[in-house]
Amino acid sequence: MRRALTRVLVGTIVTLIVGVWGCAVAAAQANLPDWQKFEGKWILDREKSSENAGGPEQDEVLQITYTEPQLRIEKSQTRKNETRSATLVLFTDKRGELNKPFPFEAQREIRSTTIYEKEELIRNYTMENVAKGGRPQEIPAREVYRLSKDGMTLTIVDDMLVPPEMNMFSARRQIMSKRVYRRGK
Numbered sequence: 001m002r003r004a005l006t007r008v009l010v011g012t013i014v015t016l017i018v019g020v021w022g023c024a025v026a027a028a029q030a031n032l033p034d035w036q037k038f039e040g041k042w043i044l045d046r047e048k049s050s051e052n053a054g055g056p057e058q059d060e061v062l063q064i065t066y067t068e069p070q071l072r073i074e075k076s077q078t079r080k081n082e083t084r085s086a087t088l089v090l091f092t093d094k095r096g097e098l099n100k101p102f103p104f105e106a107q108r109e110i111r112s113t114t115i116y117e118k119e120e121l122i123r124n125y126t127m128e129n130v131a132k133g134g135r136p137q138e139i140p141a142r143e144v145y146r147l148s149k150d151g152m153t154l155t156i157v158d159d160m161l162v163p164p165e166m167n168m169f170s171a172r173r174q175i176m177s178k179r180v181y182r183r184g185k
Helices: 003-032
Strands: 040-044 057-066 070-079 084-089 098-101 109-116 120-130 138-145 152-160 175-183
Touching: 084 098, 084 109
Parallel strands: none
Antiparallel strands: 040 057, 040 175, 057 070, 070 084, 098 109, 109 120, 120 138, 138 152, 152 175
16 A cells, blocks of 8 residues: 555656656747747848948848757848848857858957847857057947848847047947848748
8 A cells, every 4th residue: 555655746746846857848949049030131221221231232131041059141242233142140149150251351259159148139249340550449229130020120239339539520429220121032
């Protein structure tokens, strides 16, 4: 009798532990971001983008693909029948990345870390720049990728905080650009 009761108790405890663990795993997976929402072809909408996003004669297309844990953004810009392209690779497991910055600077590489927070993909990075005759300055920056509720518009906001000694042309310390893309076919 005692053995049977012990077996029932052990069985019940094991069942409870497995059940609680299963619920915890399901809850954790439910909170994972859906990176596939960003996948697809995106075409720059110059009218909705800020004035420094692209140029009046420039077309820009993003092709975003996701294969765990890599989010790959292939960017092509076409101006006067000349197309340039570059690929940005972001890792969704927070390991960090090393990419050449847009617009296609071959000499520089930028380290970044990508996170997903409050329905936004956020890429934090630091650029190093040198003012004429000055010492190297680090410029903290972030790129925020945000999808519209219907998933048809992708907005990318680039935000940099420029040190005062590097602001030769403007009194603004914060430089922000907004690129708005519509989903392509």
